[in-house]
Amino acid sequence: MKRTVFLFCIMIWAATVCRAQENGTINLGGFGRGSVYGGGKDYNIASAFSELSLRVKAGKGAAFLESDIRFRTGVMYGQNDVTLDVRELYAGYKSRKFDIFLGNQIVVWGRTDGFNPTNNITPQDYFFLSADHDDQLQSNLMLRMNYRPVSGMKIEFIGIPFYKMSVYRFNLFQMGDFVHVGEDIIPEKKLKNGTLACRIDFDYPAIGGSISFFNGYDPYHGYGVTSVELTSGQPAINLASTAYRKTTVGADISVPVSNWIIRAEAAYNKTDNPDNEMFIPNSDLSYVVGLETGIAGFTIIGQYIGKYTFDFSPLPDFSLMTPPSSTDFPGLIEYMNELIDYENRLFNRKIFNQQKKTNHAASLTVTRSFAYETLSAECTAYYNFTSKELFIRPKLTWKISDTLAAAAGGNYMYGEEKTMFSYSSSILNGAFVELKVSF
Structure with a gap:
């Protein structure tokens, strides 16, 4: 079925090209790439796929059409993955x-x-x-x-x-x-x-x-x-x-x-x-303040990321509660339900960064090009002072030619036990390589 849909998209793409060439303007583009991401604790290879992107910008007068349709095949988290992704497809008037x-x-x-x-x-x-x-x-x-x-x-x-x-x-x-x-x-x-x-x-x-x-x-x-x-x-x-x-x-x-x-x-x-x-x-106020500057060819972006939670009240410390005796079955059921409720409310507060009334974090991104912009390096770091979580993501891109580029980098996350980053790190930590041809 997916193969049929993909072939249909190719036909539509080709028909659009012919029609636009006759009656309007058209810009064709896209890319093909191979990508591998792995080295984590839970997955040696978390993601390995090849992908084709077909992009069309066609128009006549004030009317236009834009699309980015991608076909991807590979393995994601140990499962075969064949996907037709209509990333963008819209018509309009300008x-x-x-x-x-x-x-x-x-x-x-x-x-x-x-x-x-x-x-x-x-x-x-x-x-x-x-x-x-x-x-x-x-x-x-x-x-x-x-x-x-x-x-x-x-x-x-x-x-x-x-x-x-x-x-x-x-x-x-x-x-x-x-x-x-x-x-x-x-x-x-x-x-x-x-x-x-x-x-x-x-x-x-x-x-x-x-x-x-x-x-x-x-x-x-x-x-x-x-x-x-x-x-x-x-x-x-x-x-x-x-x-x-x-x-x-x-x-x-x-x-x-x-x-x-x-x-x-x-x-x-x-x-x-x-x-x-x-x-x-809870209702909250989220805010970010940042500075960007250039020093010795480096572009540096530093940001403070904060949140204030309204009507905040801390969850009761469940470790201070005394469990009922093993013979008190109704009491054990009530205790278990309260424990499940507590753990999941705490889990949601971690998702929303509402563990405390205020949440404080900072990020730093540094980028630079080398060798007449043939090489570009970037690194983003983030640290949450409230939850004590961090991540670092370096990346190096080599423009081999006008159409061919290679990229390599990694992702490292760390968090204390039962934080969101501690759960994610065993999956998302690792290194990636990619080879991409644009047209």
Whole structure:
């Protein structure tokens, strides 16, 4: 079936080429690559695949079509993977004042580097492993409209009819034989469960910034306990990714000062949780402040990443509770349920960085090109002072020719026991190599 669909896409691609060449303009491109990622504790080879990307930009007059369709085959986490990925495919109309786009699109909001509190539009697959971090971005089916009332200003409206969840793959974590992750719990595909978002953006030489609004189900979800089974004599805990709705008001700003660029971004996230569900975080204020500069050919970006949680109350210290006697069966059942509730509420707080009332972290990215930009090196480091988690991701890219490039690098994560990075590190730690031909 996938082969048939792929051949159909090739035919459409070829037909578009012929038609556009006759009646309009067309830009064709894409790439082919082989990628291997491995060396972790749980998987010697976590990801190994080959991929073909076909990209088309075709248009006539104000109408246009853009697509990025990828066919991938390989092995992901020990399982054969053959995927046809319609990464982007949308049609639209562009004029001097007004644009409209409809279809699968990737939209990223925010001006800070990598950590964007206002970016609630695009879900991510955090467990897709490749040399390019942007490969984790996923498209949404959406209607997007832009209006430019004056030069340098854009008003953007987005409507997403159907919710799409980020991919966490917690089913790969070593959380014990008694913990099972089931199917995702997502809202029904009805318009009332859709997303509406708006952004007013301005970009001038002396300053750039935006204010934004989002109302919908958050792509960055939590986990809920769907059931606890006792039939085997040992509790079997069933978990599921569970979506929740929120409203976000955000803003960002970028100001160049001499050879520095100052960036800041913040978002207030409002949630409602009348039933005290564990998968819904408290309302919070997330914020990032960053500086970028160039020194001796190096580009350096440093950022502070913070969060303030409203109405925060610490979970009770379960280690101080005295378990009932082995003969008190009803008491043991109650104690077990309270323990399961405690552990999973704590797990969700770790996902949302709400373990404490305030959360503090920092990131540093350093990049530089060498040998007349034939070689480029980059390294990103992150440390969370609250949870004591860190990661380092170095990467080296060699442009062998105008069309051929090779990349190699690695990913190292560390966290104390039962932190998110301690679970992830056994899967995501490792090295990667990639060979890519662009056309």
